[in-house]
Every structure is written in structure tokens, then in C-alpha cells.
Amino acid sequence: TTHYLFIVVVAVNSTPLTINAGDYIFYTDWAWTSFVVFSISQSTMLVVGAIYYMLFTGVPGTATYYATIMTIYTWVAKGAWFALGYPYDFITVPVWIPSAMLLDLSYWATRRNKHAAILIGGTLVGLSLPLFNMINLLTIRDPLEMAFKYPRPTLPPYMTPIEPQVGKFYNSPVALGAGAGAVLSVPIAALGAKLNT
Numbered sequence: 479t480t481h482y483l484f485i486v487v488v489a490v491n492s493t494p495l496t497i498n499a500g501d502y503i504f505y506t507d508w509a510w511t512s513f514v515v516f517s518i519s520q521s522t523m524l525v526v527g528a529i530y531y532m533l534f535t536g537v538p539g540t541a542t543y544y545a546t547i548m549t550i551y552t553w554v555a556k557g558a559w560f561a562l563g564y565p566y567d568f569i570t571v572p573v574w575i576p577s578a579m580l581l582d583l584s585y586w587a588t589r590r591n592k593h594a595a596i597l598i599g600g601t602l603v604g605l606s607l608p609l610f611n612m613i614n615l616l617t618i619r620d621p622l623e624m625a626f627k628y629p630r631p632t633l634p635p636y637m638t639p640i641e642p643q644v645g646k647f648y649n650s651p652v653a654l655g656a657g658a659g660a661v662l663s664v665p666i667a668a669l670g671a672k673l674n675t
Contacts, residue, residue: 485531485540489547492527513615516572517608521663524574524607525600528581532595538586541599545578567618568628573610577603604663 528541549571556569581599588594 485535485544486547488531489527489544489551492523493548493551513608513612516611517604518662520572520574520611521577521604521607524577525581525596525603525663528578529592529596529599532582532585533592536590538582538590541578541581541585542575545574548574564628565619565624568624570615570618573607573614576610577607580606600663 524545528544531544532538532540534540552569552571556566556571559569560566580602581595584599584602585591585595588598
């Protein structure tokens with residue numbers, strides 16, 4: 479029980495770091511134009527955090543538990559922005575849980591082999607997370623409409639959208655994000671596990 483309570487505390491505190499990686503991720507206005515950054519940062523943060531706590535407890539299912547806490551915490555933040563008068567689509571909640579389930583599955587299927595979890599699970603996260611989040615982004619309203627109608631109050635002037643000429647960023651972000659996420663999440667997760675031992 480103490481282990482899981484510890485994970486709750488750390489997951490809640492690590493969520494702002496994960497969702498705001500690069501200052502792009504949490505907000506719809508930049509979600510599409512920075513999809514590669516999104517995929518790399520989210521794949522990496524999920525794998526490093528989940529592997530760390532999964533090996534800490536030694537229990538398959540910990541990664542999904544970790545991702546669920548982050549999801550709940552993010553939905554609370556989404557509700558807070560909505561209560562302030564912003565539209566429902568102003569916040570995009572990243573889809574972590576299915577990828578974390580694949581990570582747990584790889585840990586369980588390889589009989590709790592941490593190296594297999596890092597290599598196989600990390601690759602599965604890097605390949606699946608961009609796909610799940612692309613589908614997620616397809617369900618929201620036009621991100622550019624959000625950007626111009628509801629600019630973030632904390633957005634620095636140099637990041638404020640000026641004109642809607644971002645069509646060039648729409649070129650197959652799934653392939654780029656999946657490839658980059660898969661390549662980078664494995665060695666970084668390995669490093670995190672090595673530091674943990």
C-alpha cells in the first residue's frame with residue numbers, strides 16, 4: 479500500500495512536467511503543430527516514469543496505474559479551465575493508458591524481465607502513443623480556431639499565433655512521431671532503469 483501511495487504522490491507531481499514538456503503539449507492550440515515534439519516527450523516521459531515505478535514495485539499493472547493517475551489529474555485541470563469559461567476543446571488530455579497497458583503486458587509476458595520490459599515495452603509505447611493521440615486530436619475542434627479565439631493568458635508574445643499558415647506541419651506527423659518516439663524512448667528508459675538499480 480505504501481508503494482502505491484508513493485506512486486500517487488509522484489505521478490500527480492510529475493504530471494505537469496509530462497504534459498507541459500516543451501510548453502506545447504497540454505494546449506490544443508499547439509498540439510497539432512508540434513506533434514513530433516509531443517510524441518517524443520510523451521513517449522519518453524511515460525516510459526521513464528512507468529518503468530521506474532513498475533520496477534520499484536515489481537508488479538505488472540503499475541504502469542497503467544501510473545498513467546491512470548496522470549489522466550485523472552489532467553481531466554481535473556481540463557475541468558478547471560472549462561469552469562473559467564474556456565471551451566471544452568481548449569485542453570487536450572493526452573492518451574497514456576493504452577500505451578501503459580502495453581508496457582505492463584510486455585513486463586508480465588516476459589516474466590518480469592526488466593530488460594525486455596524496457597526494450598519491448600518502450601518500443602510499443604513509442605509506436606502506439608502517437609497513434610492513439612492522433613486519433614484523440616481528430617475528435618476536437620480546429621486547433622487554429624482555439625488558438626486565435628482563446629489565446630492562453632500565460633502564452634509568451636513570441637509564441638502567440640500571428641497568421642494561420644501552418645499547413646506545412648500537417649504532413650504525416652504520425653510516421654515522424656511514431657518513429658522518433660520508438661527510437662528515443664528505449665535508450666532513455668534503459669538509462670532510467672540503470673540509474674534505478
